[in-house]
Amino acid sequence: MLEEIAIEDLGVIRAARVPLSAGLTVITGETGAGKTMVLTGLGLLMGGKADPGTVRPGADRAVVEGRLDLSRHPQVAGRVDEAGGATDDDGTVVVVRTVAAGRSRAHLGGRGVPQGVLAEIADELVTVHGQADQLRLRTPGKQREALDRFAGSDHAATLEAYRTAWTERTGLQHEIDDLTARAAERAREAELLRLGLAEIERVDPQPGEDVQLTALVARLGNAEALRQGAQEAHDAVVGDDVETEGSAVHAVERARRALEAAAADDPALADQATRLAEAGYLLADVATELSSYVADLQADPAALETAHTRLAALGSLTRSYGTTVDDVLQWSSDAGLRLLDLDDGGDRVRGMQERVEELDTELAALAERITATRQEAAGRLAASVTAELAGLAMSGARLEVEVTATDAGPSGADQVTFLLVPHPGAPPRPLGKGASGGELSRVMLAVEVALATAAGDTVLPTFVFDEVDAGVGGRAAVEVGRRLAVLARTTQVVVVTHLAQVAAFADTHLVVTKSTASDDDTTVTGVRPVTDDDRVRELARMLSGQEESESARRHALELLESSAVGR
Template sequence: MLEEIAISDLGVIRSARVPLSAGLTVITGETGAGKTMLLTGLGLLMGGRADPAGVRPGADRAVVEGRLDLRRHPHATERVDEAGGEVDDDGTVVVLRTVAAGRSRAHLGGRGVPQTVLAEIADELVTVHGQSDQLRLRTPSKQREALDRFAGAAHAATLAEHRAAWAERAGLQSEIDDLTSRAAERAREAELLRLGIAEIERLDPQPGEDADLTTLTTRLGNVEELRQGAQLAHDAVAGDDTEVEGSAVHAVERARRALEAVAGDDPALADQVRRLTEAGYVLGDVATELSSYVADLQADPAALETAHARLADLGSLTRSYGSTIDDVLAWASDAGLRLLDLDDGGERVEGLRARVAELDDLVADLAGRIGDARRDAAVRLAEAVTAELDGLAMRGARLEVEVSPGEPGPHGADQVAFLLQPHPGSPARPLGKGASGGELSRVMLAVEVALATAGEDADAVLPTFVFDEVDAGVGGRAAVEVGRRLAALARRTQVVVVTHLAQVAAFADTHLVVAKSTAADAGTTVTGVEKVTDEDRVRELARMLSGQDDSETARQHALELLESSAVGPWGR
C-alpha cells in the first residue's frame, strides 16, 4: 500500500505532499492543473523511465519520495533486504527518486539501487491502468495468471503440483542427456581411474610410509656421524671408561652431596637437593639410552638401498596422484567412489527414464485437469466481466476468455487469450486492440472487480490499483456505476483514481484536489495538492458538476451524490 508521495520540482509541481489512505482515493482538479504529474511521480517511484525534460523550469532536479507499507507483501520485503535497504519497524520503506539533467538516481530504504529493483517491487505492489501505461492484463501470461486466480484455491494447488512435477522431469531429463551425451568421455575417465587404482594397488603404499622411509634413509646414510655424536654426548654426560669424575653425572652428584650436608641448617636448601636428585636420575637415563643407541646403530647398506628403491617407486605415485602418500591414498579412495558412479551410468539412465515416464503420465493428467478448470473458469469469468461492462456504459460489449491448446510448460498446456467484442455482431479482438483508452480502462476495472469478488479468492492480497481515464466517455448513471465499482474494489485493496466526474469522486474515502496557483516570488504558475473534506469537498463536487463552485443547484446535486454513494457488495 502507498502511504504518501512527496513531489518537488516535477513539471508544474513545485512542492506537494499527497496523502494516500486505505480505500478509495480520488484526485480531481481542473484540466491542465497537473493531475498527470502525480501519476508521473508515482511512475518514477515504481521504477519508470526518467525524463529530464520533466524537471520544473529553473530547478536543478526533480525529487519524488514515497512511503510504502510492505506488511502484507513478504516477497517485496525480502527484495528490499536483498538490495541492502532497510524496512522500518512499522513495516514501511522509503523510496526516493531524483531526476536531473542526464541522469536519475533511485534509493530504497536508504540504499542506492538500480531503477529495475523498484520496478520489481512495483510489479507486486502497484497496478496502473491508463491509456499511456502498459496494462497488466494485456500479455498472455498475465491473462493466464488472472484466469488462474479466478479459478480458485483448488486449481492453484493443482497448478503447484504440476509445476513441481514439470521441474522434476526437466531436471531428470537434463541428467539423462548429460549421461548419454558424455558416454565416451565417461568411459575414458573410468579407464584412467582404473589404471591409477591398479598402479596404487600394485605398490600397496601404507599411510605415512614416504615420511618414514625418508627418516630411515637419512639415518642409514649418516651412521658414522650419528655414532660419533651420540658417543661424545654419552661421555660428556656419564664419562668414558677411563674418566668419570669430569662427567655431568659426577658433577651433579657432588653438588647434591654438598647441599645435602648443610640442608639441615637451612630448610630452604631442601628443595634444591630434591631438584639435583631428579637431575641426576634424568642424566642417568640419558646416558643409558645413548649407550643403547650407540650399541644398536649399525651400518646397513642393503637396507639403505632397499629404502631408496622403495622411495623411488612411491615417488612415481606422488608425482601423479598427490604430493604425499597420504594424498595418494585419499585420491585412490575418491577414485574408487567415482568409478562406481561412472560404471553405474547405464543403470542410472534406465532408472531415470522410468521415472521420467511416470512424470510424463502425471504431468499429462495434471495438465488435463488444469485445462478443464481453466475452461470452466473462463466461462464464469467472461460472464462476470460482461455483466460489469453492461453497467459501465459498454452495453452490448462482451469479454470472451479463450482457452486453447498451447505449448506445454510449467503452467500447463493451455494458451489463454482475453478477447473483447465491443458491439454485438462485431468480431472479438485481443484485449488492447481496437478499443479506446477509456474503454480499455473500464474493461480492466470490470476484470479487477470480477477477480476481487471471486468467492474463493476473498483472502488474496491485491496490489494497489491506479486508474487513469477510467471514466472517459461516460456520464450520468454509467458514471455512478463506475464510481460504485471502484468503491467496491477499494473495500478489498487501495484504489487511486484520477477522475473528471463528480459521480465517481463522490464515492471516495479520501478526496484530493490538484489546483494551480501563482508563485509570489517568481510569478510562475505552480500546482499544489489539498485534501478536501466537508464543505470544501461539496464545493469541489459542485465545481465538477457545473464549472461553478458557488452554484446552489450544483451544491444540492453534490450533496445528493454524497448521500447516495453507497458501495457494492462489501457495504460502506
C-alpha cells in the first residue's frame, strides 16, 4: 500500500505532499492545476520512464519520494532485501526517484538500484488504469491469470498440481535430451576409462610403491659408496675393537674413568660419568648396526635391473594418471565410479522415459480439469462484469471470456481471451481494441470489482484510475463511484476524477490547487486534504463551478449523504 508521496520541482509542483490511506482516495482540482503531475510522480516511483522536460523551470532536478507499506507483501520485501535495500521496523520502505537533465536515479530502501527494480516491485504493488497506460489485463497471459484468480481455491490447487508436474516433466525431458545428445561422447569417455583401468590393472601398483622403489634403486645403485661410508663410520666409532686408540668408544671410556676417579673428591662429577657411560653404550649399538649394514650390503645387479623396470612401468602410469602412484590409485577409484555412472545411462534414460509417460498421463488429466473449471469460471466472470457494465453507462455492452485449446504449457492447455462487445449487434473484439479510453477504464473497473468480490482474503494491489469517469455523468457517475467504493473495501484505490458524484464516495479527498509564487510569478501547485465544510465547497465547485452556491452546496451534501447510504 502507498502511504504517501512527496514531490519537489516536478512540472508545476514546487513542493507537495500527497498523503494516501487505505480505502478510496480521490484527487480533484481545477483543470490544469497539476493532477497529471501527481500521477507522473507516482509513475516515476513505480519505475516509469523519466523525462527531463518535466523538471520545473529554474530547478536543477525533480525529486519524488514515496513510502510503501510492505507488511502484507513478504515476497516484495524479500526482493527489496535482495536489491540491498532496507525496510523499516514497521514494514515500510522509502523509494526515491531523482530526475535531472540527461539522467535519473532511483533509490530503494536507502540503496541505489536500477530503474527496472522499481518497475519489478511496482508490478506486484500497483495497477494503473488510464488512457496512457498499459492495461494490466490487455495481454492473454494476464487475462488467464485473472480468470484463474476468479475461479477460486480448488482451481488454484489443481493448477498448482499441474505446474508441479509440468516442472518435473520439463526437467526430466531436458535430462533425457542431454543424455541422448551426448550418447556418443559418453561412449568415448567410457572406452577411455576402460583402457586406463585395464592398464592400471595390468601394472597393479601398490600404495607408496614408487617411493619405496626409488629408495631401493638409490641404495643398490650406490652400494660400494654406501659400504665404504658405513665402514669408515664404524672404524671411527670403535676401530678394530673397543680398545683401539683414537676410536670414539675408547675416548669416551677414558673420559668416564677419569670422572669416576675424580668423583671421590666431588660427587657432582658422578652424574657426568654416568652420562658418559650411557654415551658409550649408544656408540657400541651404533657400531653393531653399522657392522651389520656393511655385512648385508651387497651389489645386486639383477635386483637393480628389476627395480628400474618396475619404476619405468609405474612411471608410464604416473605420466598419464597422476604424479604419484597414490594419485594413480585415486584416479582408478574415481574412474570406476564414473564408468558405473556412464554404463548406467541407458537404464536411467529408460527409467526417466517411463516417468515422463506417467507425468504425461497425469498432466493430461489435470489439464482437462483446469479447462473445465476455466470454462465454468469464464461464464460467471463474463456475467459478473457485464452486470457491472450496465451500471457504468455501458448498457448493452458485454464481456465475453473465451477459453480455447492451445499447446500445453506451464499453465495448462488453454488460451484465455477477454472480448468486449461494446453494443448489441457489434462483433466481439479483443479487450483494448475498438473502445475509447474512458470505456476501457470502466471495463477495467468492472473487471477489477468482479475479481475483488471473488478474491476473499487475497491481498490485492493498489489500483490507480485516471479518467475512469470520462464520458459519463448523472446516475452512471454515481454508479462509478459506488463500484470504486466497493473495490476499496478490499484494497487501496486512488482515483483522479472530475465528477463530484465519484468524489463523494471517497474515504480521503485530496484537492490539487494552483497559485502564483510571490517571488518569481510562476505557477505552483499544492495538494491538501479536505474535510467537512471544505469538502462540501470542493464538491460544490465540481458540480457548478461556484463553490459558494447554496444550491450546489445542498446538492453536495445530498451526494455525501447518499454515498454514505449507498456504500
